[in-house]
Amino acid sequence: MRRNQVAVVGAAETTELGVIPNMSQIQLHADAALNAIADAGLKLSDIDGIATAVETPQQIAHYLGITPTWVDGTSVGGCSFMLHVRHAAAAIEAGLCKTVLITHAESGKSMIGKQPRFTPADSLNGQFEAPFGVYGPPSMFPIPVLRFMKTHGITHEQLAMVAVVQREWAAKNPRATMKDPITVADVLNSRMIAYPFRLLQCCLVTDGGGALILTSADRAKDFPKKPVYILGTGESVETPMVSQMKTFDSSRAFKVAGPLAFKEAGITHKDVDHLMIYDAFAHLPLYGLGDLGFMPHEETGKFIADGNTRPGGKLPLNTNGGGLSYMHSGMYGMYALQESVRQMRGIAPAQVPNAKISVCHGVGGMFAASGTIIFTNER
């Protein structure tokens, strides 16, 4: 895909985040979508492309009253929205549609109008993982981490520092769910969830949503908000069975998606001003820093523990507080994208001064899928 041909011209989250007991999941989609459409200064009838995950595009299109000429229902977990951005950019460039709406919402805490996730007993996951006691992401996502720690010499204290540093970012963000400072000791003494991970190393469970609007870069200059251009993109999948990853030392899906995006963007790691790495659990930023090529995996724990990713550090990472402290309704990728867009617009609560390039990396379905989007505010 060519660089900077498509831009984000509308971006918004749901009016409220956190616990929203008065709204169903589909209404959360609509709330975010209407906010993003208003942000872009558009009418519903201007939208001719729609993408969403978990809920189907037909549900969202009908509920909003949109008649699209392009739809994408890619649903590969929490990074689905990174893939939607990539697919939408290609579709706009190909002339299949002009203005795409991407929505996410999840009533993850209040569970209103949300279908329960279900693993059929005759699926491969149902036969070869579920019988051994996996039960939701906290029991599955951390399964590789002990091997990762042994191979790369990562310590429990370094993994605790991921949560500590992200809370420092969250403290700057009025919309963050958890804002009180925490220490390594607080993390390592919090309730055990699935050894080696404790409560403060696991993502929040909240309600909320977000939406993006994309159009061609040529049209983008006529919109009310500063356009944020799509500089590079990548995606891949590996396996829905965490036990069947090629190795636990890295993520194959990360190692495909990340470098694809960097190559397409034509940038090096030194060019990155701002970084988001989807942090459903505390090990993911370490996988991401290594697999995206910022540094060898062996150095990632020390890099974070030494403060390089905290406010004022040389590589600002997860500046909204991340899934650990900002919010996590179940599919956090949309919120990572929203924070990258805010940083590129220059309006983030914890704004990185003069940031021009933002890398936003997502993971989905444990390590099943990955998507990377690189944004810039300069064309």
Next chain:
Amino acid sequence: MAEPARAKPKPTPETQHFWDGTKAGELRLQRCDACANVYFPPRPFCPSCASRKVSVFKASGKGKLYSYVINHRPAAPGFTPPYAIAVVELDEGPRMMSNIIDCPQTPEALELDMPLEVAFQQLDDKITLPVFRPAKG
């Protein structure tokens, strides 16, 4: 009221040989006749070279502990926490999820790379699960 039951696998035509094996006290894997790749989970073709000429064989049942979590909460139905969910690397190469029996479910007892051997846990007259215990000797 009965305890909520543990998730039970339902075999498909492609996996039936595996579950027939565990019922007979054998851990069965597949090997490609064309490229000798040994793979898991079961399927009637080689995921390395796409050959449909593959054979089922009885694996050694030996492996080592590749990684694990000790799950505290939420616990799956039929499990009493804390319990380890392990990934075992078989001597033949493939890895599989399982549980570790005859071993305290603690970080001290569960050492990465410890040698393991297969054991079989019967759930009912159709399904027997492969689990692993610390290898003797």
